[in-house]
Amino acid sequence: MEDxxxxxxxxxxxxxxxxxxxxxxxxxxxxxxxxxxxxxACNGHVLLESVxxxxxxxxxxxxxxxxxxxxxxxxxxxxxxxxxxxxxxTVYEEKRGFYTxxxxxxxxxxxxxxxxxxxxxxxxxxxxxxxxxxVTIGKETFPLPKxxxxxxxxxxxxxxxxxxxxxxxxxxxxxxxxxDYPEEDDEVLILNQNTLVKEIxxxxxxxxxxxxxxxxxQECVKQIHLSEEVKEYIxxxxxxxxxxxxxxxxxxxxxxxxxxxxxxxxxxxxxxxTAMMNERTFVVPTDVxxxxxxxxxxxxxxxxxxxxxxxxxxxxxxxxxxxxxxH
Numbered sequence: 001m002e003d004x005x006x007x008x009x010x011x012x013x014x015x016x017x018x019x020x021x022x023x024x025x026x027x028x029x030x031x032x033x034x035x036x037x038x039x040x041a042c043n044g045h046v047l048l049e050s051v052x053x054x055x056x057x058x059x060x061x062x063x064x065x066x067x068x069x070x071x072x073x074x075x076x077x078x079x080x081x082x083x084x085x086x087x088x089x090t091v092y093e094e095k096r097g098f099y100t101x102x103x104x105x106x107x108x109x110x111x112x113x114x115x116x117x118x119x120x121x122x123x124x125x126x127x128x129x130x131x132x133x134x135v136t137i138g139k140e141t142f143p144l145p146k147x148x149x150x151x152x153x154x155x156x157x158x159x160x161x162x163x164x165x166x167x168x169x170x171x172x173x174x175x176x177x178x179x180d181y182p183e184e185d186d187e188v189l190i191l192n193q194n195t196l197v198k199e200i201x202x203x204x205x206x207x208x209x210x211x212x213x214x215x216x217x218q219e220c221v222k223q224i225h226l227s228e229e230v231k232e233y234i235x236x237x238x239x240x241x242x243x244x245x246x247x248x249x250x251x252x253x254x255x256x257x258x259x260x261x262x263x264x265x266x267x268x269x270x271x272x273x274t275a276m277m278n279e280r281t282f283v284v285p286t287d288v289x290x291x292x293x294x295x296x297x298x299x300x301x302x303x304x305x306x307x308x309x310x311x312x313x314x315x316x317x318x319x320x321x322x323x324x325x326x327h
Contacts, residue, residue: 004223004281011217012279015041017208022062025203026055027193028186034277035177035294036063036151041273043218044174044266045130045150047115047165047298054179056153057113061200063151064109067214068207070147073104074111077118079161083125090138100137105129108145108211112152116162123169126150130172147211167257167301174266175291176298224272225282229327231268233285236327237292238264240320241300251319254306259299266295285326293317 015037022033032048036059039046048056057074064072075086088103104110105126115123129135133144152173155162170176182190209217236247241259244252267288274287293314300313 007220008276008281009279011220012277014208014213014217015277018066021066021205021208022059024205025062026059027189028182029059029179032177032179033059035175038270038273038277038291039174040149040214041217041221041276042174042269045172047170047173047176048151048153048179049156049176050179051156054181056179057111060111060151062203062205065200065205066208067108068210070108070211071145072109073107074113075104076113077115077122079118081118081122083122086122086125087135088137100140102142105135106144108147108149110150112150114155115152116154116165119163120166123165127169127172145211147214170298171260171262173298174270175294177294221269221272221276224275226268226272227282230283230285230288232327234264234267234288236324237288237320238267240324241296247323249319249323251311251316254302254309254311255300255316256303257301259296263295263299267292270295289321292321
């Protein structure tokens with residue numbers, strides 16, 4: 001236990017250092033940065049949603065700058081993008097014969113910019129990579145790097161020219177994080193720093209992590225203790241998304257589909273990462289509640305009545321947290 005406590009403190013210090021480096025270029029948005037770091041610690045993927053201009057792409061680029069020996073690739077999703085533009089393709093040359101050209105998905109950090117600008121056929125090219133960490137090109141299958149994270153950004157569905165992500169695609173993301181407008185004081189600082197006209201190199205970002213260290217942190221997260229009572233609490237929360245009437249949740253009539261078992265796995269894993277970032281070797285119910293919205297908001301599908309009344313998935317999660325007791 002002492003060994004684990006020592007590791008937890010060491011890894012937490014590293015993640016705090018990464019956050020400080022990222023904040024050299026990002027003003028405010030501390031909770032968003034924490035959420036992205038939790039996904040990294042869980043070996044998960046994160047979906048960032050907001051209107052344009054709130055530094056989603058900058059955040060991802062700054063994060064990758066803190067990682068030494070890491071390969072970064074950016075994929076700009078557009079309506080004319082093809083699946084082979086992401087995964088790669090097999091080509092033929094007379095002297096060489098057939099050979100494979102790998103696509104930009106073969107990297108440690110993949111930024112999927114405006115992922116919902118591309119049609120579903122292209123979005124689906126990410127499915128195998130995100131879940132199985134392998135990519136099939138023609139008849140060959142290739143492994144992805146061990147430290148592999150997709151950080152995708154998307155614009156709200158109310159905007160024109162966007163394609164909603166399929167349920168299978170969106171379920172691959174550990175977190176869906178809303179990036180909100182900055183506070184007024186923060187916006188003044190943004191003006192003073194004039195961050196938009198700076199090159200990434202001008203922020204002076206130090207290399208804090210490397211792929212091997214990231215894997216160490218991910219292994220440490222798995223060792224965080226999860227009691228039987230907290231496990232039951234997690235299962236009850238996910239069960240309440242499927243059968244809300246069993247928990248006396250009136251707003252449950254607006255839910256069409258609840259969360260899958262993947263939500264239970266991700267809730268447990270993200271709660272462990274939260275505990276580690278709070279320098280604890282065990283999970284408490286507060287850790288579960290802290291990440292419930294990010295894990296569940298994109299896994300709860302509302303029915304037509306709920307959408308017509310403007311009910312949000314976050315509101316349903318609030319009701320679940322209020323009504324599901326801790327064992």
